[in-house]
Amino acid sequence: MNAKSGRRRVQAVLKRVPMTLFLLLGIILVFSLLTGPAKYLKLSNVMNVINQCASGVGILALGSFLAICSTGVDLSLGGIASLSGMLTAKLLSWAPAPIGPALLLVLAIFVALAAGAVMGSLNGLILSRTNIPSFIITLGVSKICETLSRVIAGGTTIRVNGHAAFEFIGSGSLLSVQQTTMKGARVITRSIGILPVSVLIMLALYVLFSLLMRRTPFGTYVYAIGGNYEAAELSGIDTTRTRFRVFLLGGLLAAVTGIIMTSRLTAASAANGLGMEFDGIAAAVVGGAAMTGGRSTPWRTFIGALTISVLRNGFSMIEMLPAMQMIAIGLVLIIVVAIDAARNRR
Amino acid sequence: MKKILVLFVAVLFLLSGVSACAEEYEVTLILKDNTSAGWRYLASAAIAMGEEIGVKVTENSPLETQDADQQYNAVLDAIEKEVDAICIAPVDSAGIVPALTKAYEAGIPVFTTNTRAFNEGDEVISFVGVGNEQGGYDIAKYMFAQFPEDETINLIIIDGNRTGQTTLDRIAGIERAIAEDGRVNLLDSQEAKFSRAQAQETMENFLVKYDDIDLVIALNDEMAIGSYNAIVAAGRVEEMLISGFDGTPEGLQAVLDGQISASLNQSLPGQGSEVIKAVKTYLDGGEVEEWIVVGGEVCTPENAGELLTKLIK
Incomplete structure (x- = not known):
């Protein structure tokens, strides 16, 4: 009898742990066996994956999660990231600048975030005034952003030269350790950032959004809308305003991604960020979000984003053909959703 | 679920092509x-x-x-x-x-x-x-020489991708040749990202826009062939010459078939x-x-x- 209730308790706990976490650990295990744990799990590669996550899908996925959770979908995130990244580069490469470098940096970041907010609001505004589905609206806004980005770029890459404070956002770290490796007879010492600024920004945003979803009326409203739109509306929730805020926040998150991306590459081209919205959706779905809305959490989305980054890095470590990588990522996506659906039916 | 995971691992092993490396x-x-x-x-x-x-x-x-x-x-x-x-x-x-x-x-x-x-x-x-600059210069110079000495050459450039150094260098070379020649009237230029499909679309638009085109310089063979397709469809093959860049097998074949006039062997x-x-x-x-x-x-x-x-x- 005891054993039975014990097992039930274990099952109950297991059910609360996101399945994706097991999947992620499983994938890491497979990759470390294939690559050799010493190479795959060494500090520099672990930081490499987390960094790739923070400057790629990591932050943007939060925006995808919010949109999906409130029964929408946001296809403009990549476009907004491109536009914001481009604005940052354009302002920072302003020469001769009429203001000092520190002020210019503040201005550039402000303008980039403002652009994200404006584009996000545009999504929200059209959504609240019309019956057009969100994927159509955001697709249109995405194209607007892409075009603006191309126009600002004037068809080339905008380089940001020698702006140390700005580069620190995407490549800097608050704390570094030395890693020594042998390369034949040579000893190579590299400094590995273990508290990268971009990763800290990403984690801070996840903490913030986790609180926002759990502790504020806004979070409750989002889940309510996703759970049952009509019921939410009938119970007096201002659905229009909530969905407007969802897309506004999405725009801001995409803008942060754009800024970090530009900082990491120290250059912006209009093509940067385009298509990233699909990685964001994949991350949210792998994290457990249902396209019908109302499910998953920011931290689950984080695991989803990490899974995407681990897959990309792992496939390139095991030297899989790039075309094959897409099959594997597609398979993972379908398997996760299938298992999730099967679990819910039970 | 276990079966699926086992299958997944097996697929991973297969795809990774674990090979002994004696190199x-x-x-x-x-x-x-x-x-x-x-x-x-x-x-x-x-x-x-x-x-x-x-x-x-x-x-x-x-x-x-x-x-x-x-x-x-x-x-x-x-x-x-x-x-x-x-x-x-x-x-x-x-x-x-x-x-x-x-x-x-x-x-x-x-x-x-x-x-x-x-x-x-x-x-x-x-x-x-x-040398992409030299290559751009050489091919432009060769193409300009195909025209009679006192004739204005109305030129279209099918551009590549302005974020890459290759494109910038080739364009710089072409511009040097244009400046030296003195007969060239650059009508228009647009990026087609080195893609045949995009070049075809771009050229279709140019053919509507301009009645008098003498020469099309594309920054690679793919785009040259795309442009050729657009020009054939418009029935204006006799009016203009086309050049590519790269010297890919398709490009060289197009030169032999007379679809494009020249390419540059990369x-x-x-x-x-x-x-x-x-x-x-x-x-x-x-x-x-x-x-x-x-x-x-x-x-x-x-x-x-x-x-x-x-x-x-």
């Missing part, structure tokens, strides 16, 4: 995409040369064209794999620099092929490719094999040139057949 050196080759023919010629020549001289060449190019971020990640992944050298044709000559600096700090030599990185310094051991397979040779020489402790010149001759109906046999053999 001496490991090299990661990062080209601009996995979709266009030109890069396949470069990659297969590099891999073949690697097998011949004992270098294990693994390609990790972004799937879609112009994905600078993916290339950046590919460089970082190669650093973590502790490869012996990285060969890259950067999509974004400026954006790739921070990643190349990281490779330099990790003690991994970098070779650029086809396209230079911006302001190449210590990070890059050598560049293998044609020798993409040559870039692939020479860069791997240079890597081997360097890793063995030998000296390599900062710029290893490959190709560079104008392909005309006279020499295209010969170049084509060389490529296909």
Whole structure:
């Protein structure tokens, strides 16, 4: 009898742990066996994956999660990231600048975030005034952003030269350790950032959004809308305003991604960020979000984003053909959703 | 669920192609995409040369064209794999620099092929490719010479991708030739991202917009053929000449068939094999040139057949 209730308790706990976490650990295990744990799990590669996550899908996925959770979908995130990244580069490469470098940096970041907010609001505004589905609206806004980005770029890459404070956002770290490796007879010492600024920004945003979803009326409203739109509306929730805020926040998150991306590459081209919205959706779905809305959490989305980054890095470590990588990522996506659906039916 | 996981692991093993590596050196080759023919010629020549001289060449190019971020990640992944050298044709000559600096700090030599990185310094051991500025100049000069001396030449340029150094250099060369010639009237130019489909669309628009076009200079063969298709569809083949760039088999065949007038031999397979040779020489402790010149001759109906046999053999 005891054993039975014990097992039930274990099952109950297991059910609360996101399945994706097991999947992620499983994938890491497979990759470390294939690559050799010493190479795959060494500090520099672990930081490499987390960094790739923070400057790629990591932050943007939060925006995808919010949109999906409130029964929408946001296809403009990549476009907004491109536009914001481009604005940052354009302002920072302003020469001769009429203001000092520190002020210019503040201005550039402000303008980039403002652009994200404006584009996000545009999504929200059209959504609240019309019956057009969100994927159509955001697709249109995405194209607007892409075009603006191309126009600002004037068809080339905008380089940001020698702006140390700005580069620190995407490549800097608050704390570094030395890693020594042998390369034949040579000893190579590299400094590995273990508290990268971009990763800290990403984690801070996840903490913030986790609180926002759990502790504020806004979070409750989002889940309510996703759970049952009509019921939410009938119970007096201002659905229009909530969905407007969802897309506004999405725009801001995409803008942060754009800024970090530009900082990491120290250059912006209009093509940067385009298509990233699909990685964001994949991350949210792998994290457990249902396209019908109302499910998953920011931290689950984080695991989803990490899974995407681990897959990309792992496939390139095991030297899989790039075309094959897409099959594997597609398979993972379908398997996760299938298992999730099967679990819910039970 | 267990079955699915086991299956997944099995698939991973299969796809990864676990192979015994008896070769001496490991090299990661990062080209601009996995979709266009030109890069396949470069990659297969590099891999073949690697097998011949004992270098294990693994390609990790972004799937879609112009994905600078993916290339950046590919460089970082190669650093973590502790490869012996990285060969890259950067999509974004400026954006790739921070990643190349990281490779330099990790003690991994970098070779650029086809396209230079911006302001190449210590990070890059050598560049293998044609002088794109000179190539642009040579092909433009050759094409201008096809027209009578006192005639204005109405020119259309099908541009490549302005974030890459290759495009900027070729355009600079063409502009130098235009300035020298004095007869050329540049009607229009637009980026078509080195894609046949995009060039065809761009050319269709130009054909509607301009009644009098004498010459179309496309920055690669794919775009030249795309433009040719648009011109055929509009029934205006007799009105204008077209030139390409690259000297790919398709391009050379188009020159032989009279679809395009000329191309510039980049020798993409040559870039692939020479860069791997240079890597081997360097890793063995030998000296390599900062710029290893490959190709560079104008392909005309006279020499295209010969170049084509060389490529296909």
